[in-house]
Amino acid sequence: MHLISVAKNTRAGMLIPGVRFTGLQFHLAYMGVKLTEVKKPNWATWRDKGAARIWYAVLLTMDINPSANEKKILKKEYPEQYSEFIRRLEIATANVGRGLKIVEKHLRSGEEARNQYVELSDFLAFGIKMRWQGLEPMQEGLEPTEETSQIVSDKAIPDPSKELDSRIENNYLRIIHVLLSEVFPDLDLKNTTRLAKELSELAANQKNQNHEIPDIPKGETLRKYIGKIRDLNNRAVD
Known part of the structure; x- marks a missing residue:
């Protein structure tokens, strides 16, 4: 398959045997041979x-x-x-x-x-x-x-450090879950908004009593942590 389209500036009135002009484009046609080339895919x-x-x-x-x-x-x-x-x-x-x-x-x-x-x-x-x-x-x-193939292979290999970080975080969450159960006998992990509010109030009261405790996350961030504890607990139950 061969067809070639060529664009070229030409002077008006100029004639070349075997060439038909259309504006700035002309198509080569010599002895009926097709010069159009169908491109292959990239x-x-x-x-x-x-x-x-x-x-x-x-x-x-x-x-x-x-x-x-x-x-x-x-x-x-x-x-x-x-x-x-x-x-x-x-x-x-x-x-x-x-x-x-x-x-x-x-x-x-x-x-x-x-x-x-x-x-x-x-x-x-x-x-x-x-x-x-x-x-x-x-x-x-x-x-x-x-x-x-190497990229796919690399992605398929789990990162041991990330797995370790995940296990450590889960252990911390389990410990926090136990402590929360001691502080809040009627602990309800499903209601993350209420529990986050109660935790924030507890932290504020401890500070007001001059207890040296670190600041804890607030708002949406705190609710997300509670949600993680809830999800971890649900997986353990399942």
């Missing part, structure tokens, strides 16, 4: 995006850059490939909600089925199931690189 970009409209995904299965311009070139210059594009598009849209899973509530989805978004990996699997030909470039293009 697979690194599509691998990062991970999802696309269905009609975009169909073009990607044909190793064609998904754009309105490439679709126009197919329709005008390559009727056989365009017919295959339409065939695959019809099959895909007919299978939406059946054999083809779409990305629900995607912000850019349109009303038409062809404009719904699909995960590219899912669409590739769908194309393989449909036994479409020429899927190798898409398979290779969507494969993660060594760099992205």
Whole structure:
């Protein structure tokens, strides 16, 4: 597939054999040879995006850059490939909600089925199931690189320091829970607002009696801590 569009400044009235001018653009046409080139996808970009409209995904299965311009070139210059594009598009849209899973509530989805978004990996699997030909470039293009694989691998490894911090915090919360139960016999962790108010009043009274105690969190921050104690206690009960 070859079609090349070239933009160039020309002098008015200048004629060149084999060249037809349209404003600042001219299209080379020599001996009937097609010089339009259908662009290939930037697979690194599509691998990062991970999802696309269905009609975009169909073009990607044909190793064609998904754009309105490439679709126009197919329709005008390559009727056989365009017919295959339409065939695959019809099959895909007919299978939406059946054999083809779409990305629900995607912000850019349109009303038409062809404009719904699909995960590219899912669409590739769908194309393989449909036994479409020429899927190798898409398979290779969507494969993660060594760099992205390492990033995924690193994220999968838990951070021991964070786990330790979480265990220490939970232990502190359990201790605080016991102390609160001693101070408030009718302790109700569900009512975080009331308990936060009572704790604040208790701290203020202790300070008024000249007890040297540190300041405690106030308002929403204090309620969040009480909520953590409540959630921890619920998990223990469950």
